[in-house]
Amino acid sequence: MPAPLISVRDIGKSFEGTHALSGVDLDIAPGTIHALVGENGAGKSTLGKILAGVYGPDAGTIRLDSREVSFQSPRDALAHGITIVAQEIALVGTRSVIENIYLGSEVHTGPFVRTKRLRRLFDELVADTGIDVPGDALVSGLSIADQQKVEILRALARNADVIVMDEPTARLATHEAEALMSIFDRLRGRGKTIIFVSHFLEEVLSVSDTVTVLRDGKIVDGGKATEFTPGSLIAAMIGRSLESAFPPKAAISQGQPVLSVAALSRAGAFENVSLDVDAGEIVVITGLVGSGRSEVLRSIYGLEPPTSGAITYKGEPAQYRHPRQAIAAGMALIPESRKTEGLFVGFSLVSNVSLPHLPRFSRAGFVRARAAHRSATEQMAAVGVKARSATVEAGLLSGGNQQKILFARSFMADIALLLADEPTRGVDVAAKRQIYDLLVQQAANGTGVLLVSSEMEEVIGLAHKVVVMRQGRVVGQLRGSDIRESAIAELAFGQTTQA
Ligand SMILES: Nc1ncnc2c1ncn2[C@@H]1O[C@H](COP(=O)(O)OP(=O)(O)OP(=O)(O)O)[C@@H](O)[C@H]1O
Ligand SMILES: [Mg+2]
Known part of the structure; x- marks a missing residue:
């Protein structure tokens, strides 16, 4: 040497x-x-x-x-x-x-x-x-x-x-x-x-x-x-071996749609997108970066309202103009860029997790701070956040731990639909498995889960259904044993298009 x-x-x-x-x-x-x-x-x-x-x-x-x-x-x-x-x-x-x-x-x-x-x-x-x-x-x-x-x-x-x-x-x-x-x-x-x-x-x-x-x-x-x-x-x-990277896929009881998106378009971002997410179902939108996947999530959540088409959520029309409406209706979004969108980097961990939920902890105009604190620390423990204390600034955590804080935050509420954009980016293997367990558990409790992911293993390991997008359009949907790497890649790169 x-x-x-x-x-x-x-x-x-x-x-x-x-x-x-x-x-x-x-x-x-x-x-x-x-x-x-x-x-x-x-x-x-x-x-x-x-x-x-x-x-x-x-x-x-x-x-x-x-x-x-x-x-x-x-x-x-x-x-x-x-x-x-x-x-x-x-x-x-x-x-x-x-x-x-x-x-x-x-x-x-x-x-x-x-x-x-x-x-x-x-x-x-x-x-x-x-x-x-x-x-x-x-x-x-x-x-x-x-x-x-x-x-x-x-x-x-x-x-x-x-x-x-x-x-x-x-x-x-x-x-x-x-x-x-x-x-x-x-x-x-x-x-x-x-x-x-x-x-x-x-x-x-x-x-x-x-x-x-x-x-x-x-x-x-x-x-x-x-x-x-x-x-x-x-x-x-x-310091130990990991049996498998993914939890087993849970069977889903048939057909209670939580979310139904029909012919949704947003000028310049995506066109004619239709997809359903059932209660208990994990649906993953994949495709090349820039294919419009994130924009679809953001439209559903009221961040970038669609220009045409329809969204039905829990059986009712839902055309949100602001995420506040989505949150009130029981949706949560874990965004793509945690630094600029998700995390208040100068705030404590516990504030990051609990702040959006404080109204729930209020009685007669007073915030029950201790209850909020306790609930937030429980959620942090549940998702495996590693930090010296619950009061350190979120910006000082390592990348993966920051991502877990966002999970802890969304799991604080009773949600019917979880939207997450590349949820395990920058997260280590053991923590990934924990996050996958949490996603599968959420789904098993009847939450609909709609993810955007570029990681092939993750798409295949988690999805009940895969929606492939290319250049702003849905080019195919795959289920069950049809979810294979070759089929996904062909659709994403445009070698084939499903009829
Ligand atoms: N500027 C900082 N102030 C306080 N603590 C910090 C700071 N930078 C890192 N730490 C802490 O030091 C430890 C190591 O962090 P580091 O960012 O080096 O981890 P990492 O291996 O890069 O993790 P990741 O895979 O999540 O990026 C962590 O406990 C982290 O919270
Ligand atoms: Mg790092």
Whole structure:
């Protein structure tokens, strides 16, 4: 093995009493893809951020090319050739894609020349990587998947020797994730080093040279990727083996529709969408990112009202103009982007879970705060939120734990229809299984569940019925044993269309 490029010794990092990392020793060889895996909250992002100069460690040393370094900022780390694609998207919404990619890079020329020069650099970057996003578009108008691509392009444009990629594929469709993996391969071919954080263990094992497993802030296992299987990685991550990723599918008692959507359209988003969700049924809408799936959910929930068509909910017409009406009628939505839509990041966990439900805990004008608090903490425990206390700020939780907070919130109410957009994105395998159990349990209690998911395994593992969308239209519906990967992919990519 060549001398390590990065050598970490005895690194420790705490956040107000939480030991995010302790005693971490790690060597990363140059020109390799080195994966970091572990449950939500294991410390992967913290380690990546320390390597990229976002945080300073409380203890320990980092050597780069055998010289000790101590980065004062991400810019300082970049000057040493290290950059990061963070787990959270941090783009400037009011600026164009090109501006975001080159913001802060040193391109010193006159304003006019600069624009032309950046355009040329951008075109070269797109041609080189095959990652295509409209350069002049405002970032705020892009889908989450496209914003993720901008983040990746931004890091690649930095031309760093070491790139920390913290869950870069969590927001991408399958074929986009595969394309990114071949970019990883090419970068490695050019001698670049990639530190790759991902919950997609198959992806990790297929592309990485080396794997390091973290648990509770410590390194518990690691070695050559070829020495691991997804099962052995999971066992190392959670300290026990996981029998199966999905709970058994419950049979559904025939035909009480909770939701019936007929010929629903929203100009520019989707057209002529019809689908039913029965009580106890789990229906998954899948298809490529951008096929209109999220927009359908948002229309049902009153966020983006449809322009034509009909929604029938619990036997009554339901054309909501505001989510408040949907919530009052017993719907819940877990949105796609938890940072911008779902979570009050500056509020405590317990507030995040209980705030929307406080009217239920009010008697004669007084909120029964203690009852609300108790109920919220019970729900958090039920969904397996890991946090030091119920009063920490939600924004400080790891990604997966943030997602569980949204589940705890929607399960506080008595719901008849649960809508969830990519509900397990960024969630670790063990927590995923918990969330799947919760979804199946909700359905078993008679709730209709309508999900949007891009993860093939999840679609197949959960759905009683799959609705495939392409370019704003429903191109097929599959049930029972017809739910197969090949059938779904053919519909999603447009090789076939169901009559
Ligand atoms: N800025 C912060 N302030 C307080 N606590 C933090 C902060 N950042 C991380 N933590 C805590 O440190 C621990 C490790 O978090 P980290 O984000 O590194 O986990 P992770 O392995 O990346 O998890 P995930 O898979 O959910 O992204 C968690 O307990 C988390 O709540
Ligand atoms: Mg993380």
